[in-house]
Amino acid sequence: MAQTQLQHAREGTITPAMERIADRENRTPEFVREQVASGQAVIPSNHNHESLDPMIIGREFSTKVNANIGNSEETSDLKGELEKLHTAVHYGADTVMDLSTGTNLDEIREANVAHSPVPVGTVPIYEAVKQAESPEDITRDLLVDVIEKQAEQGVDYMTIHAGVLMEHLPLTDGRKTGIVSRGGSILAQWMEENSMQNPLYVAFEELCEIFAEHDVTFSLGDGLRPGCVADAGDEAQYAELETLGELTRTAWDHGVQVMVEGPGHVPMDQVAENVEKQQEVCDGAPFYVLGPLVTDVAPGYDHITSAIGATEAGRAGAAMLCYVTPKEHLGLPEKEDVREGLAAYRIAAHAADVANDLPGARDWDDALSEARYQFDWRRQFDLALDPERAQSYHDQTLPGDNYKEARFCSMCGVEFCSMRIDQDARDADGEMTAIEDETDLSESLAAETNLPPVGTHDTSRVPEKIEIDGVTFTPESSHADD
Numbered sequence: 001m002a003q004t005q006l007q008h009a010r011e012g013t014i015t016p017a018m019e020r021i022a023d024r025e026n027r028t029p030e031f032v033r034e035q036v037a038s039g040q041a042v043i044p045s046n047h048n049h050e051s052l053d054p055m056i057i058g059r060e061f062s063t064k065v066n067a068n069i070g071n072s073e074e075t076s077d078l079k080g081e082l083e084k085l086h087t088a089v090h091y092g093a094d095t096v097m098d099l100s101t102g103t104n105l106d107e108i109r110e111a112n113v114a115h116s117p118v119p120v121g122t123v124p125i126y127e128a129v130k131q132a133e134s135p136e137d138i139t140r141d142l143l144v145d146v147i148e149k150q151a152e153q154g155v156d157y158m159t160i161h162a163g164v165l166m167e168h169l170p171l172t173d174g175r176k177t178g179i180v181s182r183g184g185s186i187l188a189q190w191m192e193e194n195s196m197q198n199p200l201y202v203a204f205e206e207l208c209e210i211f212a213e214h215d216v217t218f219s220l221g222d223g224l225r226p227g228c229v230a231d232a233g234d235e236a237q238y239a240e241l242e243t244l245g246e247l248t249r250t251a252w253d254h255g256v257q258v259m260v261e262g263p264g265h266v267p268m269d270q271v272a273e274n275v276e277k278q279q280e281v282c283d284g285a286p287f288y289v290l291g292p293l294v295t296d297v298a299p300g301y302d303h304i305t306s307a308i309g310a311t312e313a314g315r316a317g318a319a320m321l322c323y324v325t326p327k328e329h330l331g332l333p334e335k336e337d338v339r340e341g342l343a344a345y346r347i348a349a350h351a352a353d354v355a356n357d358l359p360g361a362r363d364w365d366d367a368l369s370e371a372r373y374q375f376d377w378r379r380q381f382d383l384a385l386d387p388e389r390a391q392s393y394h395d396q397t398l399p400g401d402n403y404k405e406a407r408f409c410s411m412c413g414v415e416f417c418s419m420r421i422d423q424d425a426r427d428a429d430g431e432m433t434a435i436e437d438e439t440d441l442s443e444s445l446a447a448e449t450n451l452p453p454v455g456t457h458d459t460s461r462v463p464e465k466i467e468i469d470g471v472t473f474t475p476e477s478s479h480a481d482d
């Protein structure tokens with residue numbers, strides 16, 4: 001049987017995927033292997049996903065961003081789904097989750113895997129619900145069959161909500177927003193109706209065997225995550241986390257790679273604590289957070305409320321951020337929403353990497369800053385996180401080719417461009433000359449366009465008096481002369 005990346009790593013083997021990742025991440029292949037062997041990082045790479053360019057998820061590597069794609073009952077054509085995949089990858093998604101709940105699920109999933117250079121994740125319970133037609137009719141065998149089929153189709157990682165247990169459910173009583181995870185709410189309904197334990201928990205070792213065979217990575221779902229800041233960090237959330245820690249170790253015992261999902265909605269001051277707790281309870285398995293939103297008051301802007309929390313989560317050690325679009329809580333995202341969500345999350349991920357001083361992370365910032373100071377507009381656009389957006393905003397006011405080398409833009413204008421003024425004030429070695437009493441200011445480089453030079457006050461230009469509506473003011477006093 002082909003081995004998982006975890007099994008290879010434990011045996012001391014550096015796989016081609018590890019070599020490729022080392023190259024992408026400015027790390028040595030041996031460091032990649034060690035991180036995978038200890039479970040601190042995962043390489044989601046199903047043996048059947050041939051178009052994959054391997055990547056890694058772990059806190060010692062660049063923070064990754066996931067984008068959710070997929071159809072619904074209302075929108076279900078293959079071409080449209082592949083377009084969503086293309087959009088997500090184009091705007092920088094490191095992984096995609098196919099959350100389709102409409103029709104042609106197999107066809108769409110297989111096409112996504114066949115065309116995706118990034119790992120594809122799924123939440124198999126959605127398909128199980130479709131097949132059973134109602135949540136309470138799902139059976140353990142149906143769940144296992146759906147999961148096995150998706151593993152054979154080449155899915156790289158699956159969200160499995162095996163940590164929601166019967167005994168956790170009463171802990172959600174009194175919450176402001178109950179159970180907000182789709183998988184969590186489906187399983188809670190199933191357990192209530194059938195008075196039986198979560199079938200994914202019961203079948204977990206069987207799932208480990210399937211995952212080991214195909215090298216599918218667990219993404220242990222947080223079915224009891226808080227759905228508002230008031231519910232964050234409650235007993236239900238942390239009780240489930242303890243079970244996720246137990247399941248992490250079970251999966252490792254079977255040689256299966258694991259990451260763990262996290263909230264959701266968390267006030268800013270609790271974000272780091274959430275990450276630290278997960279790292280402790282789950283022995284450092286990579287943490288994959290959904291946001292978190294740090295406030296609930298901004299529907300329409302939840303890509304921003306959540307990117308703030310995601311930045312802090314990344315800084316504190318989260319390894320992957322699941323993007324949120326401006327449509328969160330309001331509707332199904334469209335192409336422009338995907339773009340906005342990915343931009344917000346790539347900023348969050350990169351800001352966290354810079355703060356964590358990841359090897360090479362700040363090189364990008366430095367290169368862009370240098371291009372900016374050199375007024376190399378074309379290079380500045382090329383280096384921008386969203387080059388098309390950067391150029392189109394610049395060109396709205398200064399579209400001509402001549403402005404691509406201009407020493408200003410329309411933000412401050414030619415006269416007040418601080419970088420141009422700064423450069424003019426420096427000598428050929430880039431040093432600032434001290435202005436002394438005897439300095440002839442009319443000789444300064446800035447004098448031609450900027451009179452008086454910045455930081456000086458040319459009193460010869462101050463009028464002796466000003467008259468407004470018949471009242472006379474003098475420079476010595478802001479009061480009108482009596």
Ligand code: SF4
Nearest residue numbers: 409411412417418419
């Ligand atoms: S005009 Fe202002 S914003 Fe534009 S390049 Fe100069 S300093 Fe920067």
